[in-house]
Amino acid sequence: MERAKKAVTKKSLPSPGLAPKEDSRASSVQSVVRACAILKCFRSNAEVLQLDEIATRCGLPKPTAYRLLATLVECGMLQRPERNRYRLPGSSPRRVRYRFGYAAQSDISSFARIVSDSIRSSAYSAGIDLIVLDNHLSAKIALRNVNAFVHERVDFVIEFQTVEKAATAISARLRLAGIPCLAIEVPHPQAFYFGANNYRAGVMGGRALGQACLDQWRGQADQVLLLEQLAAGALPQARLTGTIAGLREVLPKFSEQNVEFLEGHGRFASSWEAARRYLARSRAQRVLISGVNDEGCRGALAAFSEAGRAEHCIVVGQNASMEVRQDMRQPGSRFVGSVGYFPEQYGDAVVSLAIRVLEGDPPPPSTFVKHQLVTPENVDKLYPHDALSAKQGGDSILYSGR
Template identity: 30%
Template sequence: MSRKLILGIAIIALLVAACGEDEEEAAPATTAAPATTAAPVEEAPEEVPEEEPEEPGGPYEAMIRPAEQPWKIGYGDGLSGIPFTDSVTDNINAVAAEMGVEIVYCDNAYDQERTVECSNLLVTQQVDGVIFANWIAGTEELIAGIFQDAGIPCVSYDGPHPGCVAFGPDNYNAALEAGRYLAAFAQEQGWAAEDTHLLLVWTPDVPVHKARADGARDGVRESFAIPDENIHDIPTEGLTDTLPNVTTWATANPGAQHVLCFGHSDQPGVDCALALEQSGFLGNAAAASLGASDEALVDLRGRSDDESVFKATISYFPERYGQYLVPAIVDLIEGKTVPERLIPSVSPVTRDNVEQLYPGGELDETAMGDEDEYQAVIREASGAFRIGYGDGLSGIPFTDSVTDNINAVAAEMGVEIVYCDNAYDQERTVECSNLLVTQQVDGVIFANWIAGTEELIAGIFQDAGIPCVSYDGPHPGCVAFGPDNYNAALEAGRYLAAFAQEQGWAAEDTHLLLVWTPDVPVHKARADGARDGVRESFAIPDENIHDIPTEGLTDTLPNVTTWATANPGAQHVLCFGHSDQPGVDCALALEQSGYLGHAAAASLGASDEALVDLRQRSDDESVFKATISYFPERYGTYLVPAIVDLIEGKTVPERLIPSVSPVTRDNVFDLYPG
């Protein structure tokens, strides 16, 4: 099978995998050994839309605790190099380290042949259990069978596989929460159920949408008995159908007093709210949806309850998957009972908590990290421009969140998005780029991660005279948007310097360790940034600055320990890790070497190995102090204004960099509630 075809199939798999297929109700979990941390997960009720879901026998708790033995856990990564899967991998590594188990890694690479090869390799390496992601539709039995034939327990995420525990968000349950929120809102307003209508916006041909619509309906009716005749399906074929279809319903139902609306995702939810506002229901309607995407966050931040019908979006945090996955596979290996399906908890994001859960300031005027203080302003464009958008790879949560944000901001600015999925494939990326030119777009936003094709793709747009903005990968002649490694590390260095000064340490008595891999250019930029950030205000002498070279993530602990052993006279130590795992491991090595109270470590990424430490241990217990975070899911708030500015002839810097900020024990629960 060609890679191009495989990728296409995989995208379909992602869309249907989370649909919550009917499964037998899982047995209650056996209580695990005493734990240091608990990540609660719900057992999935059977999704029988016409009946109330049964209450589970009790919540299974995924306990982060010392394993009975240093088990070997196979991990088949869905596709490395994508921020979504990389954050899952980082969290798996962090939790595995806490539990004292070994991760045996293999990248399934979003490819059928590679996934089979990885699965067999993990079996050959005699792993005790397997965590994996496989999004190639139709291969579920094949992959699961490899582990079952070898007698190896398995946990899959974001795609159920027969015989393996399935972990991932449940569409019915997430929508159930949205329905419950809408019911509570209606009751707070004093609306009578018989005078209230419920609109369910969903696409009938998409199974996941049916589960969501059913969940929303059941969530509302748990406590707010809207009669059957007041519940209305609003069928759509695409995201642009919601506004006209809801408007049509409102026109046909002038006598409706109050309206609740559920959107299967945030764009339909926001559009339903807008249609109801335009139809005169402001103050007598409420809308909610799923995803915590930026179209919802823009509304929640930018408008008050008195100005907007949109009230809430339901959020879950996939980047924290490891907190569930690793304990679950360890429990299986140790013979404990784990439900057949594990579902992470979800919660509403409203105007009351949006800034705590998704801090981002004012989205209509977002400053870039550029020396000229360029501002990407969300405003009405001077014309209804057509913006080509070459999606890096649809169906991956990271890119989907970028796409959602681009669509939301484009709608606000009054421009049209002409979409094409580059599908992480060279032929398809060339085809999409030429297609966008043929469709005479006014400008292009795109992601292309095929190494060596940068000039080829950028040249297509330049030859056509079309301005372009690329993200997460610079292309010659296009504005490049994405986090800057040097600047992010600069912030880490500044944080470490401030920490040292607060402790009253003298610069000449302090050593700075820079943990990075010399063969990786991005690591060099990070190490340089951290060094410069420290020395801006804390003049550590050259002889006290030490590179700690590594070849892989597991090298940090022994290499820092070796340095500490060789430098027994060092009074104070600052440590920078090129990413969070090295940062946390450097801190651990310094603690074990007797530097607790005389050392501080910081790193980049806001990955879960860092968040776990910041949440669970105090400053007195841990050398690790901070991680630097940026929010790639908000890219559209920069990308769309930038391309509109280019089209309108305004000056845009060649490089745009989103702001970054430290996550510490003081703010971790506000920025990353867990």
């Protein structure tokens, strides 16, 4: 009996020189496992990834991924060549100083001004020489500017012009010169696209317009006015198609026979005149208004106010421009919302995409901005510094995030 007991005891002891067997899952440190996953998600030393891409590939929340990335950079396991962009340390840093050509739309709207300011700032931060020319909303001038960029032998062109008929000629000229291009808001053949997801933005605005109609008029509307910009082409027009779809989601009995399109050219003055002509022949008491951008919607609202009929309309814009945000803060504003495009973020994204192209890591053909409905209820949260900017007579590019 005593001998058997000793045998059992001896068998239960571990072999000399071997550690007790443990559960590998219990002994792993979760933060180390996650850090290793981040390092493994890079497919090559040349690949440069943004925070969003890393978080998606590793299945991590963005705050967690950000903290781990900061630690890996601090420890020398990763490099951060630009803000919000990461790569493995084996890749050599960029030594070439690029020259970009930027063809700005114009400075006619706060949206365009902020896009341009954002691109200038981001190019400066990235050490890029930026040549800026103004298209002045003219196809002829846009073509002349492209020829100037070719003459200057720039490495990359950022094109922000809204005349669709000029897009093909611009792309052909750049392709002949071997210069890659990124187009903002209006697609250009064989150019990378950055800008709105137009249909989705339109649906978002249409839903807001329909909900306001339910809240204020019990879902009863006599007319829907949509301000067009035909020269910009079919893609921006998709905002209006989306608006109608969003309205029908909220108001199933809404009839498209009650929709009227007005050509406002995407400008305040032209839309004002078009709405004036409409009011001269219409006695509709409940009119829903939207359009391809805020400028057109502001122009239409100005015509209604001039005629003493502001209370007869409800307006939802596109772009959430400084002027509309200020209007929404006023008591009794007829602007119940505007779909935000956040142009203050364009610069970082556009410049980063351009560098990726030049460094052999091209992005997808289209990159869409993230949209959010800006309303009187959330405008101060999203843009808390608008009041300060207004006092200084400028456009607000400061925001708190989404």
